[in-house]
Amino acid sequence: MYTTELQKNPRILPVSTEAAEQTVAFEARVAGDEYIEPKDWMPEAYRKTLVRQISQHAHSEIVGMLPESNWLTRAPSLRRKAILFAKVQDEGGHGLYLYAAAETLGTSRAEMIDALHDGRAKYSTIFNYPTMNWADIGAIGWLVDGAAIMNQVPLQRTSYGPYARAMVRICKEESFHQRQGFDIMLHMAKGTAEQKAMAQDALNRWWWPSLMMFGPPDDNSPNSAQSMRWRIKRETNDEIRQKFIDATVPQAALLGLTLPDPDLKWNDAKGGHDFGAIDWEEFNAVVRGEGPCALERISARRTAWDDGAWVRDAADSYAAKQSSKKAA
Amino acid sequence: MERALYDYLLRRGDDSLILSQRLSEWCGHAPTIEVDLSLANLGLDLLGQATLFLDYAASMNADVHNADALAFHRDAAEFRNCLLVEQPNGDFAQTIVRQFLYSTWQKMLFDRLAFSKDPTVAAIAAKAVKEISYHADLSADWMIRLGGGTDESNRRLKAGVEWMWRLVPELLVADEIDNELITKDIAPDPASFETDFMTKIAEVFAEAGLDVSPLPRNFASGRRGYHSEHLGHLLCTMQYLPRAYPDAQW
Amino acid sequence: MSSDWPLWEVFIRVRGGLSHRHAGSVHAPDGEMAMRHARDTYTRRMEGVSLWVIQSNDIIASDPADSSALFEPAQDKIYRHPTFYALPTEVEHM
Numbered sequence: 001m002y003t004t005e006l007q008k009n010p011r012i013l014p015v016s017t018e019a020a021e022q023t024v025a026f027e028a029r030v031a032g033d034e035y036i037e038p039k040d041w042m043p044e045a046y047r048k049t050l051v052r053q054i055s056q057h058a059h060s061e062i063v064g065m066l067p068e069s070n071w072l073t074r075a076p077s078l079r080r081k082a083i084l085f086a087k088v089q090d091e092g093g094h095g096l097y098l099y100a101a102a103e104t105l106g107t108s109r110a111e112m113i114d115a116l117h118d119g120r121a122k123y124s125t126i127f128n129y130p131t132m133n134w135a136d137i138g139a140i141g142w143l144v145d146g147a148a149i150m151n152q153v154p155l156q157r158t159s160y161g162p163y164a165r166a167m168v169r170i171c172k173e174e175s176f177h178q179r180q181g182f183d184i185m186l187h188m189a190k191g192t193a194e195q196k197a198m199a200q201d202a203l204n205r206w207w208w209p210s211l212m213m214f215g216p217p218d219d220n221s222p223n224s225a226q227s228m229r230w231r232i233k234r235e236t237n238d239e240i241r242q243k244f245i246d247a248t249v250p251q252a253a254l255l256g257l258t259l260p261d262p263d264l265k266w267n268d269a270k271g272g273h274d275f276g277a278i279d280w281e282e283f284n285a286v287v288r289g290e291g292p293c294a295l296e297r298i299s300a301r302r303t304a305w306d307d308g309a310w311v312r313d314a315a316d317s318y319a320a321k322q323s324s325k326k327a328a
Numbered sequence: 329m330e331r332a333l334y335d336y337l338l339r340r341g342d343d344s345l346i347l348s349q350r351l352s353e354w355c356g357h358a359p360t361i362e363v364d365l366s367l368a369n370l371g372l373d374l375l376g377q378a379t380l381f382l383d384y385a386a387s388m389n390a391d392v393h394n395a396d397a398l399a400f401h402r403d404a405a406e407f408r409n410c411l412l413v414e415q416p417n418g419d420f421a422q423t424i425v426r427q428f429l430y431s432t433w434q435k436m437l438f439d440r441l442a443f444s445k446d447p448t449v450a451a452i453a454a455k456a457v458k459e460i461s462y463h464a465d466l467s468a469d470w471m472i473r474l475g476g477g478t479d480e481s482n483r484r485l486k487a488g489v490e491w492m493w494r495l496v497p498e499l500l501v502a503d504e505i506d507n508e509l510i511t512k513d514i515a516p517d518p519a520s521f522e523t524d525f526m527t528k529i530a531e532v533f534a535e536a537g538l539d540v541s542p543l544p545r546n547f548a549s550g551r552r553g554y555h556s557e558h559l560g561h562l563l564c565t566m567q568y569l570p571r572a573y574p575d576a577q578w
Numbered sequence: 579m580s581s582d583w584p585l586w587e588v589f590i591r592v593r594g595g596l597s598h599r600h601a602g603s604v605h606a607p608d609g610e611m612a613m614r615h616a617r618d619t620y621t622r623r624m625e626g627v628s629l630w631v632i633q634s635n636d637i638i639a640s641d642p643a644d645s646s647a648l649f650e651p652a653q654d655k656i657y658r659h660p661t662f663y664a665l666p667t668e669v670e671h672m
Contacts, residue, residue: 065356072352076569076578077396078345078379081352082372088355093619096361099632103585109605110582126588130460134569134578169602173623184578191578217547300357305580308359310484311420312581314477315607321476322608360583360603360627362615369618383650 020044030230035161038104046230049106050160051230052104052121057114059123061095063297067131068140076134083180085136088179094170101162117302125283126213127289135188135195135202141181141209142251143203147244149178151214154234163232176308182251196256203252204260211275212283214241220280226228246272330393332508333446334388335408336515338398339505339551341381345399346559347430348374349537353417363420370427373459380452400570404560405553412495414550414559418488421474421481425488428467432528433499434459440516441575449514475536479543482537489538497546500525505551585634586612588619592625598630609633 115121146171188199227233263276351371358364441453450454509515583605589598606612
């Protein structure tokens with residue numbers, strides 16, 4: 001799962017001549033499709049932007065476990081339980097890979113986690129919505145992971161080596177996530193009347209937040225140009241949103257479900273669908289931390305981390321005793 | 329239907345299913361991401377074992393369609409798991425004690441079950457024993473770290489042992505179902521590895537700085553459907569959807 | 579700041595005959611747990627048959643600033659490569 005850029009880029013400060021020369025060389029390397037590796041020289045703004053983007057992405061994976069694990073103990077068959085268990089575990093792994101990629105930029109996982117817990121760091125707005133029925137698990141896989149894949153595939157060639165390599169592993173592992181979600185939706189949509197109602201209800205609630213996942217419209221996303229030049233963003237928010245809608249419309253039709261947008265229709269001239277206005281006020285409120293489950297999500301993460309402190313300390317303390325024993 | 333074998337399969341399947349369900353409660357809430365992944369691996373292994381045993385049991389009973397029917401449409405009194413696996417997660421120490429005691433016992437049982445005269449049971453056990461071997465080692469590693477870590481972890485580990493210890497004797501009981509299968513060489517006699525089991529426990533407890541108390545009198549008989557108060561609540565959650573919508577396919 | 583375990587680097591041998599290759603990192607309190615975490619994180623899809631873990635701090639890496647001194651002198655030693663030598667056409671394989 002992914003998060004879009006939610007915070008402003010850091011201000012770019014005036015630089016010395018030497019740094020200016022290095023910057024020119026750096027920009028040339030990035031423009032030449034070279035990879036930047038951890039110990040290479042890089043502009044401070046590049047480093048900061050990456051730390052923020054990768055850690056937001058990592059936070060989204062970890063927080064994203066929560067709405068799904070909400071249904072793990074209630075998965076309706078052994079097969080569905082195994083699939084969901086493996087999937088949520090994957091999200092944890094992806095958070096781990098991404099934190100590790102960010103750590104190569106000189107931050108630590110504990111610092112990033114603290115920033116999440118005290119509200120300095122953001123994560124994808126989508127995970128602040130509740131999972132109310134089992135079809136929500138289908139809708140998350142189908143729509144949210146579907147949206148994530150579109151954004152993540154191009155990031156496999158992002159300019160920062162550790163981030164690109166993490167994305168390669170993540171994309172490989174996530175290939176089943178969207179399919180399992182669609183498979184749940186398919187069973188629900190073709191199931192009993194009650195199941196179909198759950199599926200439609202889930203789609204109604206997840207559709208608009210999924211479109212918001214791609215971030216604000218391009219004319220209100222001033223930092224895109226620099227991120228595109230640095231290859232830490234490969235397509236604009238609106239381009240990728242359009243692509244997602246065009247891919248999803250026929251899938252919804254196949255399910256026999258209705259997308260909750262009366263303005264949605266094919267536009268021959270643009271070769272894509274027109275769609276209704278997205279409620280950016282809602283998006284901004286969720287970004288500000290006012291989403292319906294924002295408090296639940298952060299509270300659950302804090303509790304897990306704080307309750308785990310004695311476990312981490314115990315293992316550290318044991319390791320220290322063992323190595324001093326060895327040294328003696 | 330061979331009643332004894334059927335019941336035995338439920339015992340094995342239910343142990344794994346219920347323990348897996350408990351481990352899934354940790355998902356997203358463990359002390360670190362790495363531990364979250366470890367616990368999920370354990371849970372997934374156990375869920376796989378449960379599915380194999382319950383599918384086999386279902387194949388013997390014309391009244392049940394498949395493993396799901398057994399997992400989601402039996403009430404607590406029809407579950408045949410031991411009381412140890414249904415205990416609440418508590419803190420991480422309590423979870424680890426439960427895992428260590430169960431996996432250590434399960435490993436020794438399955439080592440022998442892999443030579444069962446029943447070829448399906450033998451095949452399931454042979455596959456599972458590799459998984460369980462890892463569970464036993466991982467949980468023993470954690471026992472030792474928590475026991476020898478800080479004062480707090482040592483105290484919490486002791487509390488975990490205190491909670492779980494009373495449920496160990498149930499693992500060592502052989503009843504008429506076991507006895508029938510022991511005679512047929514389908515199942516091993518738990519008495520045959522009781523000494524090994526207690527030795528292993530003593531070894532790890534010693535390394536973790538724990539005393540081994542004498543085993544108390546056994547009050548538990550989950551194998552006959554008498555459970556702790558915890559199982560009913562676990563099933564309420566686990567079985568809610570298939571019971572609320574009995575006609576639905578998921 | 580809250581505490582976390584040290585960082586370890588994980589290397590996996592994908593199958594017999596291949597060398598170990600860097601797969602990623604884990605946090606762990608000691609080598610034994612690092613090995614378990616590596617197994618639980620990086621081999622869930624049969625990705626390997628052997629693992630190495632090493633604490634990240636113990637890796638000594640070359641400095642990119644020294645790259646020209648370290649790696650460029652090899653550029654003109656073309657006689658180290660078989661293609662440098664022209665063989666008579668009669669010699670088919672060597």
